[in-house]
Amino acid sequence: MTVAALSLPPSAGRIKRILHFPLTRILLGILVTVLPVALTFAIVQGTVEKSMRIVWPYLLAATLCILAYSIYIRLLEKRKVIELSLPGAAKELGNGLLLGAALLSVTMGTLALLGVYKVSGSNPWTVILIPLAEQVMVGFFEEILFRGVIFRISEQSLGSRIALILSGLVFALAHLPNAGVTPLAIGVTFAAGILLTAAYMLTRRLWLAIGLHIGWNYFLGDIFSIAVSGHESKGLLQATLTGPQWLTGGQYGVEASVVSLAFISALSIYLLRAAQRRGNFMLPYWKKHGIA
Template identity: 50%
Template sequence: MATPKPTLSSRLMANPVVRIVLGLVLTFAAVPLTMILASQLVAKPYRIVWPQLLAAVLVWFGYRFYVRRIEKRQPTELATQGMARELGAGLLIGAGLVALTFAVLAALGAYRFDGVNAASATMLLPLAELVLVGMAEEMMFRGVIFGVIERSLGSKAAIVISALLFSLAHLPNEGVSVLAISVIAAYGVLQAALYMKTRRLWICIGTHIAWNYCVSQVFSSTVSGHAATDGLLRGELLGNAMLTGGAFGIEGSLVALVLIAVTAAAWPRRA
């Protein structure tokens, strides 16, 4: 008996590139749509926090829809059991790496601490955007891109390709350099290692949020070329751009590259 010829749609769905594109679209499409609708329907003073949180919820639903309908499996990487513990671990890892980076920079004379600003509830407002960024980027780069490539080409290829694409996504940012791209790629490898250890995204999301929040809102420094804001601590990066990261911030620093690369290399890959 002749084997039925695969349909065009089934062949397309079996193609890794098609699956990645569909996954990225379904996961991220809610972000620009939510922001555009909010800007058109709601006055600016009332567009604080909630559009980002709404977009984060829609990203979560979009990724689950992709996994169930395109990947034909359950999204166990987003299971809520153990979520708080894994998020907490990720937050500690991200905050610890940032604190260690600034400590080493201070020891090298490349960071000067000037004092502490008064704590304010406004320092919590950026969390909404950082939660959205952490969720969207981790679901896209670790959930979709890493996941599809690993199932198609294996873990090593998935680590390299997902980290490379993650770093290249930061090319438009101000102050980007070869060193900055190397740091972001090393961070992508670390995130892949965290994902491979737990096979869940929560620890990766926690690390991502904590890194961005601590750099910007604790150390008042530039994040991936985005302008610095007044956070909890006052300080100044001084001297050679290879240490300070220049306009890109500490994510373009040789110190950050070494610390992240060592952590990524030392982190176990399997649960």
């Protein structure tokens, strides 16, 4: 990882130093990540009939988000976008998808054994096709934003541990407007932010985290038919969650359940330890360079 933003020579001009200041880079990164997605949906909704707005707007938004982030990295940080490089991407993305699906399936299986998740039937298999594009867009957009921009840049100055907590808090607080949010929901979402960051830290690339994010969301909403962070979903299974809110998650969904908290936290610890064994934790800039 480069720390050019923190190590410019004294001769560097004021504008250049401002542009390379970590907070400036984070704000610019947020702008270039959010703007393509927001503009895509604003333009599409204003110019295209609803019946024609199926699948492609999500894929277009995801593509533009990736392109904007790549241009931002090459122009401002002047380096290759190694976190989204293609060699090995399919394997890491696939592993992430499997890990997210497995984690969610274990969570739902536990809730079924506890008697709070009950399946009564199924919907036509075609209901699982169209929502996949939306989950792909969400996975790419949120991982580029929260891990590629907020965590990665803050880590270069604050170190892995502080940046891990900070980015997890930002990720959790971003879900405050969602329906049915509770303190437990924020706690589980914070843990999910830690898990996704741990996936990035393990590989120092975004593909595993993107796959994990997509796998969890897709199976939760489009297979098990449970609300995803407060957003109602109709998936393959006809099912209900009944029981105390601390167990079912209430309107927010199982991402506000203590069962999810337990499994997500356990996997987070495992991935963080694996990342540490690989030497992928960074010291704060001041410690790395012996600054008092």
